[in-house]
Amino acid sequence: MKNAKITRKITQGVYVLTTKGGGCIVDAVSRASAGEQPLFTVAVAKTNHSHKLLEENEKFALSVLGEVTDPEIIETFGFKCSKDCDKFEKVETEEVEGVPVLKESLGYIVCEKVDAIDMETHTLYVGRMVEADVLDDKKPMSYAYYQEHKADLTKKTTEQGKTAWVCTACGYVYYGDEVPEDYKCPLCGLGKKYFKKKED
Numbered sequence: 001m002k003n004a005k006i007t008r009k010i011t012q013g014v015y016v017l018t019t020k021g022g023g024c025i026v027d028a029v030s031r032a033s034a035g036e037q038p039l040f041t042v043a044v045a046k047t048n049h050s051h052k053l054l055e056e057n058e059k060f061a062l063s064v065l066g067e068v069t070d071p072e073i074i075e076t077f078g079f080k081c082s083k084d085c086d087k088f089e090k091v092e093t094e095e096v097e098g099v100p101v102l103k104e105s106l107g108y109i110v111c112e113k114v115d116a117i118d119m120e121t122h123t124l125y126v127g128r129m130v131e132a133d134v135l136d137d138k139k140p141m142s143y144a145y146y147q148e149h150k151a152d153l154t155k156k157t158t159e160q161g162k163t164a165w166v167c168t169a170c171g172y173v174y175y176g177d178e179v180p181e182d183y184k185c186p187l188c189g190l191g192k193k194y195f196k197k198k199e200d
């Protein structure tokens with residue numbers, strides 16, 4: 001690979017994927033068809049607890065994050081595991097079609113799962129839109145914006161004094177004293193040896 005950092009410029013949005021029981025931040029989202037009820041795809045790492053929850057649930061939602069987003073949301077949904085905490089405890093949600101969606105978002109799309117395609121490290125979930133609403137008209141956060149501003153967007157986590165380990169392929173940041181031996185980057189699937197300590 002001459003320089004895999006170019007993948008950071010394939011920029012979509014940043015969303016909170018939710019389903020009953022939890023969810024996580026995702027950027028690997030695409031609209032895959034048109035019409036009144038288009039299909040959307042979302043690639044979810046098999047190592048994420050949200051993957052297990054999506055296997056069990058028929059519906060999921062994507063809440064669209066704005067450029068101005070409370071770092072608490074990114075920290076909770078992007079760096080914690082739904083297995084270890086109740087991600088909805090500190091974040092205000094409303095139930096739509098039985099799925100919690102984030103009130104602090106630009107809006108949401110609720111999908112009914114119609115397919116799940118194996119993608120090696122990830123599963124590509126295909127969902128048909130069954131409900132959608134706009135809650136705010138501000139600028140959506142792109143993945144490129146997240147990459148440029150992640151120091152501020154993840155302030156809370158870094159302030160906790162944990163070491164930041166950056167995936168040299170995709171830029172994902174793991175926070176902790178050490179990257180665990182069997183850790184796989186939830187974005188690109190690469191292992192521990194690809195993570196370099198972030199020097200301030």
Ligand SMILES: Cc1cc2nc3c(=O)[nH]c(=O)nc-3n(C[C@H](O)[C@H](O)[C@H](O)COP(=O)(O)O)c2cc1C
Nearest residue numbers: 024025026027028044045048049050078080081082
């Ligand atoms: C900006 C950003 C984008 C992310 N995109 C994805 C993604 O597209 N797919 C995915 O499976 N995980 C993605 N993640 C990682 C998950 O959000 C993260 O691993 C989360 O802690 C998993 O939580 P869970 O174990 O409760 O599912 C992303 C994280 C961040 C911060």
